[in-house]
Amino acid sequence: xxxxxxxxxxxxxxxxxxxxFRAVQxxxxxxxxxxxxxxxxxxxxxxxxxxxxxxxxxxDSARITGSIRLAxxxxxxxxxxxxxxxRGPAMAMIFQEPMTSLNPAFTAGEQVAEALRLHRGLSRxxxxxxxxxxxxxxxxxxxxxxxxxxxxxxxxxxxQRVMIAIxxxxxxxxxxxDEPTTALDVTVQAQILSLLAELKRExxxxxxxxxxxxxxxxxxxxxxxxxYAGQVVERAPAARLFANPEHPYTVGLLGAAPRLTGGxxxxxxxxxxxxxxxxxxxxxxxxxRCPFAVTLCHLTPPPLRTLAPGHQAACHRAxxxxxxxxxA
Amino acid sequence: MGIWLLRRLGxxxxxxxxxxxLIFGLQQLMPGDPALILAGEERGDPxxxxxIRAELMLDRPLWQQYLAWLGRVLTGDFGFSWxxxxxVAQLILEKLPVTLQLGLMAFVIAVLIGVPLGxxxxxxxxKPVDWAANGVALAGISTPNFWLGIMLILLFSVQLGWLPxxxxxxxxxxxxxxxxxxxMPAFVLGNSIAGVLMRHxxxxxxxxxxxxxxxxxxxxxxxxxxxxxxxxxRNALIPVVTLGxxxxxxxxxxxxxxxxxxxxxGFGKLIVDAVFNRDYPVVQGVVMATALIxxxxxxxxxxxxxxxxxxxxxx
Numbered sequence: 001x002x003x004x005x006x007x008x009x010x011x012x013x014x015x016x017x018x019x020x021f022r023a024v025q026x027x028x029x030x031x032x033x034x035x036x037x038x039x040x041x042x043x044x045x046x047x048x049x050x051x052x053x054x055x056x057x058x059x060d061s062a063r064i065t066g067s068i069r070l071a072x073x074x075x076x077x078x079x080x081x082x083x084x085x086x087r088g089p090a091m092a093m094i095f096q097e098p099m100t101s102l103n104p105a106f107t108a109g110e111q112v113a114e115a116l117r118l119h120r121g122l123s124r125x126x127x128x129x130x131x132x133x134x135x136x137x138x139x140x141x142x143x144x145x146x147x148x149x150x151x152x153x154x155x156x157x158x159x160q161r162v163m164i165a166i167x168x169x170x171x172x173x174x175x176x177x178d179e180p181t182t183a184l185d186v187t188v189q190a191q192i193l194s195l196l197a198e199l200k201r202e203x204x205x206x207x208x209x210x211x212x213x214x215x216x217x218x219x220x221x222x223x224x225x226x227x228y229a230g231q232v233v234e235r236a237p238a239a240r241l242f243a244n245p246e247h248p249y250t251v252g253l254l255g256a257a258p259r260l261t262g263g264x265x266x267x268x269x270x271x272x273x274x275x276x277x278x279x280x281x282x283x284x285x286x287x288x289r290c291p292f293a294v295t296l297c298h299l300t301p302p303p304l305r306t307l308a309p310g311h312q313a314a315c316h317r318a319x320x321x322x323x324x325x326x327x328a
Numbered sequence: 329m330g331i332w333l334l335r336r337l338g339x340x341x342x343x344x345x346x347x348x349x350l351i352f353g354l355q356q357l358m359p360g361d362p363a364l365i366l367a368g369e370e371r372g373d374p375x376x377x378x379x380i381r382a383e384l385m386l387d388r389p390l391w392q393q394y395l396a397w398l399g400r401v402l403t404g405d406f407g408f409s410w411x412x413x414x415x416v417a418q419l420i421l422e423k424l425p426v427t428l429q430l431g432l433m434a435f436v437i438a439v440l441i442g443v444p445l446g447x448x449x450x451x452x453x454x455k456p457v458d459w460a461a462n463g464v465a466l467a468g469i470s471t472p473n474f475w476l477g478i479m480l481i482l483l484f485s486v487q488l489g490w491l492p493x494x495x496x497x498x499x500x501x502x503x504x505x506x507x508x509x510x511x512m513p514a515f516v517l518g519n520s521i522a523g524v525l526m527r528h529x530x531x532x533x534x535x536x537x538x539x540x541x542x543x544x545x546x547x548x549x550x551x552x553x554x555x556x557x558x559x560x561x562r563n564a565l566i567p568v569v570t571l572g573x574x575x576x577x578x579x580x581x582x583x584x585x586x587x588x589x590x591x592x593x594g595f596g597k598l599i600v601d602a603v604f605n606r607d608y609p610v611v612q613g614v615v616m617a618t619a620l621i622x623x624x625x626x627x628x629x630x631x632x633x634x635x636x637x638x639x640x641x642x643x
Contacts, residue, residue, distance in 0.1 A: 057546055087549030095540060095547075103541040104639060105562040114558075115548040150638040166548060 002072045003030040004206030005174050010066035012049050023049045024230045036207040038221035046230040047210045051176045055093050056083040088119045092167035096179035098160035102151040108162045109147025112169050119170045134165040157188035178210040226250050229274055229285040236311040246313035246320055248290045292317045340623050351615050352394050355608055362606040407609035416613035427594035430510055431579035437518030446529025468523030473516050477589040480512045494591040513590040517583050521575045528571050532564035566637050573629035581618040
């Protein structure tokens, strides 16, 4: 099966006043139709830049290399106009900030309908009716009345539902959800997540879920990519990642450290800070914060190695089970 | 909405009252005795001066003068010009169409130059187009009106002979000739405001273009033109409309220097003449009329604001 999305050796560099800023390096992953891939990492690890690169929405100051294939078609080198035509019908994105992602000057219905008019060539009346249907599909009560309302009249959860309706209105093959529930109340989070899962089942859309919330990952993802300082440090099926994390950063993220080292709470937060990407360290980028680092880690960057079918980690010390066994 | 409008209209009354007290008070600070000016040749005769003072109530206490004036204004009587011996209301109504025409033409020119320039310079920020637009705006803001007026007269009237250098023809008499007499002063006035409008439009567009909803619009696959013209501009216009209305109010208050250069008989010329002649009723009348225009325009600005900003409209 051709993956809905395939990213191969993606690198993103921003031109800045201080020189080139390499936000993302050597990132590869793939998502099959109907599956969910989670990209996990802390702020600034390059996960949002990666998703904007896929959408073609990076600012002019960004240069990307590598390959982005949408259902087999290479899109990284496409000029702006054909690239734009892919957004909506072929791929769509939901953003983190439902409070500000909708235009305050237009009704919810209009913001769904305009994409339908543009991409499907629907008339005004038909697009408006289709927009109401789209709002109904994301379980907005009284969709007809809500369609005529402005964003400030809607709650945060309702706005995120409208965003989802906008994204899915043109039935894209790929949906990128960038922290879709971070800004929402916990109860609303659960509703939005179950809605995303339901729509994925119905439409067969491939989903890239960007998050730092491992609870969301456990709930939603089939496969997980863990990013740190612009690089993929681990990639594994979700269940396997939670059971057998093989990169110390993933271990730290999972909060499993206290059990391993004995002293409670010492690694519950990961010590230190993310390295400066303007001048990245020569060896492993996590070495300075890693409790398992040895001299080699500070000298040579570790390659991404396959440890089990579908499970890769970029760590000189992997598999960690041996070291963890000693510690216990 | 109805209640809001009533309350908003109710605010106009105290605003104008306070203003009328201010004008009345400030006038008393102007040097010179109106009776002396009006007496002319006979200013040496105490009898004449006393008569003039009695007739104009200048011998009464200030508050009596004010109340008498206010009472007459409330019945629509703005009094007689002391100098021209004409009802002030008639003077104002005579000059109003001139100032309205000139002001509106200048405003249209300002909007046609300023808003598009602001949009293109925001879209192509830090590109040559942006630099050029900023140059035009800076030139517009920093060129003195009297200088630009004289230069235009030199070029289009003296050198090319296309336009009359001065004077005014009513639009009801001869529309084309009227346009010919007002296009240069309107351009001078509009040019000075276009720069301000351009800078504000640019700033508002830059803010709008960096908003999350613009990213959403791009993520929907809208064309860049739709993103700019529909999603960003609609929001950017909100502050620009407010500024535009204030600038229009300033234009309608009359343009002192420009009207002098082109000898346009509008509010600007009327009030300057009245101040020099200590013609208090005219000064009061013109200031009250422009104040009323200002207040009504700010009401219009609020209504427009609500029309383009749904957050103010609905509960």
